[in-house]
Amino acid sequence: MRDTIWLIQRTTLAMLRSYKSLLLYLLTPVIGIGLAFLIYSGQGDVSVRIGIVNQDGEQAVASDVVHFLDSIRNVEWSDVQEEEARELVLAGELDAAAILPSGFSAWVKGGKEEFPIELVALEGSMAASYIRSYLDPYIGNLMAIGRTAQSGGESFDAVYAKYKAAEFGLLTEDVADTSAQRDMANRAIGYLIIFMMFSAVNLSAFMIKEKENRTYFRVLASPVSAKAYVASNVTVNMLVLLVQMAIMLVVMIAGFGIKPGLPLWQLVAVLLIFAWVAVALSLVIVAFASNSMAASAMQNSLIITSCLLAGCMFPIDGMPQAMRTIADFLPQRWLLDTVSKLQQGAAAADLTMNVLTLLAFAAMFSMLAIYKFGRNRDARTYV
């Protein structure tokens, strides 16, 4: 323990003496939030144009859906005919068209499964995913009311009226207000992931550098064990990632006033798990890299590509299915997914799979690193 603390001091000192690494560790999280803020506040001017084909016009439920769509931030809507909807979308006049079929209201009241609103949009359209992300939970609520009414004997209209009077009104407002904030928060978290992964590899690569300047072997020739040495590096690594997280959260919440849309402790908890994943992965990279050049090449190619695929830089909702399938094998995707589920108020039980998957990534990388470290203990270049 005493040895580890001694080594931690040395690593910390080395880190503090390198401007470049300090810049990477401390400044980038702030830049990330700034970027997210710029991107999304700029997007305030860009609106989503949707056409609504209301074939169920006279019904209260259908017109409430239209009101709801209208209440979403950045949505501009217009009444269109079904025949022209497709053409307008193809021509780019509309980003999407929503078709409410006749009998929609009655269907909702019945509380049956399946979603009858058809969205017409170009394949991979971001606008369509955006609309759908609001529409799905909304319709889900309506269906739930329908089912409740069926089983409880109360009339749909009675429950619906209560719903509209109480939560619904609040809910829509809330959704509309926080959506932009959530987008910003998610983007900032996406960038944070990238910076955390980069920093982790940088810090682990300290060990390669120490091998290259042979000080590592001098350490190993002392009574300090190789385990204590790696432990000290991992500790500093985790600490740096914690500091990055703290900076990013403080700047985001206190500085920019962006609300992440989920309880802070939940966000911190999943980020902590991810920090472990990042550190363990960095150890794998270091264990397999023969020198610091190779480590930095692996760092660039692996991290950038996987973060891109996992949706750290751009939302992947609009990406082709094949890419989204690849993303399922990336820990970053699981982190982002966990965060967005938490934002939607998912219960703990629904997240077991997510958390277990993240932990499994961490455990797998750790074991791989330990295995590989155990094998190259030979001090070839020494003396």
Next chain:
Amino acid sequence: MNVLQLKKLTKKYGEFAAVDQLTLAVQEGEIFGLLGANGAGKSTTINMIASLIPITKGEIELLGKNIAKNGKFAKSNIGIVPQELAIYEDMTAYENVRFFAGLYGLRGPELKRRAEEALAFTGLSDKHRSYPRDFSGGMKRRLNIACAIAHRPKLIIMDEPTVGIDPHSRNYILNSVRKLNEMGSTIIYTSHYMEEVEELCTRIAILDHGKVIAEGTKAQLKSIITDQKEIRIDVRSATGLDTRKLSEIAGVRTVTVNDEQNSVSISTDAEVNILNRIIQGLMAADIEIRSVEESQPSLETVFLTLTGRSLRDS
């Protein structure tokens, strides 16, 4: 007492034995020289003593304890000066020494004192706050030594500490080796410089192809070669001397001409007396003789005779 004892120590890389059944004992208070050409297995041996590479076969005992079972004990009592520099460029000279000494458990005022001592000892007192990147090669080598001695190990192992440095630093290092020894450390000094080992070491082992081919004091090593003697003849000018004529004399083994010193070294069979014929040969070639001296063979000759090649060639 034996500070270090190697018992049939072997290191194999595949089929190739870099160190081959090496048996050696280093006693307390010695400056023990490990002499061998490049690739003889010196560094590999040291790496095993320092527990940096696994042993293929055999045993190493430090102060009577097997190092495989007493790793911490062994490491605490050894100071290694690696052949290649192993220092931090981003820390000052003082910070370097302090950090490495701290690995041996030293802390506080004691650590500070020892670190300063080690720097003073290697002549770097005035470089406390300087970074090694601003150092000359010799200064870096001295810092490399300071980092290995601040914890006052019983056994200090130096792997070719004087390779490629200026004469000033070299003298400084040789003197500090003597001083360290006087202060109570046992020293193992490896080198492929014959003169250094001859000048410094109390006992010497000659290593070749991973094996000890001779071991003992200087006198003992030289007495190995009893069937040979050396004649050194100083002349007015050695230029133009035809060594072939001299070599043809029965009983002459080698003839070496040193142009700069104007001397001729001739090794001959021990039992013959052919000095007259050699002098006649020189006179016939019109070479003016200044002095003639019959001498013991040098370590260089010992090495040459035992290994069949010169240290310099390797």
